[in-house]
Amino acid sequence: MTHSERHRPEIVVGLVATPPDYPARVAARLTAELADRLAERVDADVRWTVREGWGEVAPRRDGGVEALLDDVAERRTGDRWDVAICLTDLPLHTEGGPLVAQTSGRRRVAMVSLPALGLQQLRAARAAVPELVSRLLTDASDQRVPPADWAPAEMASRVAAIHQVVGKAGELGYVASPLIGRVRLLAGMVRANRPGRALLGLSKLLVGAFGATAFALTTDTVWQMGDALGGLRLTVIMALGLTALVAWLIVAHGLWEKPDRETPPELARLFNLGTILTLTLATAVSYLVLFAGTVLVAALLIDTSVLEQTLQRPVDVTDYLTLAWITSSLATVGGAIGSGLEDEETVRAAAYGYHPEPGGWRDERDG
Known part of the structure; x- marks a missing residue:
């Protein structure tokens, strides 16, 4: 550290991720570059120090944003940070719509709800966090930085359709529009829930479904059934198979998520929507993989002349696609029952409100 750096005022910014799962991954990426962004966006004459920490594995749900801000404020005080920003995957709501972010000048903390940022969460967080830090320091009349004529122009450019809501004690919230914000929130919840993890968790199911399709392809009754059914019926069978699979995974x-003393009904509904959308996306991708594999197997196993003899007409590539379509749909229903063989922990990770104890994350206070 040079002589000039030692004489620059230091401001310590804490970045807390709760739960320490997906939010911690975003926080780790952001921590590496936040000091430079603060120097560029807030004040270059300050020595910015960024501390990274993990919050609760299962953050309190019943108190909403106020409980979250209280917990972060307690952490800020205990660790002697000047300000603290919390990144969370909790979907938070106000009367006006989904809550994107909120600052609390008296606590010197702020919160960002990652799902409310939509799909581009890291990019939006890069824009939001420096401005939230600037807001907190301005509200606290911190003499180490010049007061900023602060406006959420950058945040609004990254997260469209948000507006300010001034709450009690001068707290400032950023609320998304009811329609666009809710769609963005649900998309962000799926993004934060990492559907790729759910897809990998269904590997046993996919292998079992491949076995079922291989068996079905050897049955000429299935060939005739696929030929007799029209596109509408095949679409209905496919939809029923995917629906049955998602429902079975949730029930089995x-x-x-059921509303209770700790989980308000609105939050339980959002958790369930996030779970359904995540599983639907994962099963849809699994179905496409199964369909592509079935087309390949059908082309290798079933000779054109044998299929023509069974169907009593000339066949082409569309007949193989139709055959793969019906066998994949029927195998998906069988796969739903076979999904009970999946690893419990792996499948439960698809539930939005479920956060397993992360073995790879350690709070700096514990290390």
């Missing part, structure tokens, strides 16, 4: 593995 206890993924449905």
Whole structure:
């Protein structure tokens, strides 16, 4: 550290991720570059120090944003940070719509709800966090930085359709529009829930479904059934198979979130929507993989002349696609029952409100 750096005022910014799962990954990326962004966006004459920490594995749900801000404020005081920013995957709501962020000048803390940022969460957080830090320091009349004529122009450019809401004690919230904000929130919840993890968790199911399709392809009754059914019926069978699979996964593995003393009804509904959308996306991708594999197997196993003899007409590539379509749909229903063989922990990770104890994350206070 040079002589000039030692004489620059230091401001310590704490970045807390709760739960320490997906939010911690965003926080780790942001921590590496936050000091430079603060120097560029807030004040270059300050020595910015960024501390990274993990919050609760299961953050309190019943108190909403106020409980979250209280917990972060207690952490800020205990660790002697000047300000603290919390990144969370909790979907938070106000009367006006989804809550994107909120600052509390008296606590010197702020919160960012990652799902409310939509799909581009890291990019939006890069824009939001420096401005939230600037807001907190301005509200606290911190003499180490010049007061900023602060406006959420950058945040609004990254997260469209948000507006300010001034709450009690001068707290400032950023609320998304009811329609666009809710769609963005649900998309962000799926993003934060990491559907790729759910897809990998269904590997046993996919292998079992491949086995079922291989068996079905050897049955000429299935060939005739696929030929007799029209596109509408095949679409209905496919939709029923995917719906049955998602429903079975939720019921068999206890993924449905019920409202209780700690989980308000609106939050439980959002958790369930996030779980359904995540599983739907994962099963849809699994179905496409199964369909592509079935087309390949059908082309290798079933000779054109044999298929023509069974169907009593000339066949082309569309007949193989139709055959793969019906066998994949029927195998998906069988896969739903076979999903009970999946690893419980892996499947439960698809539930939005479920956060397993992260073995790889350690709070700096524990290390």
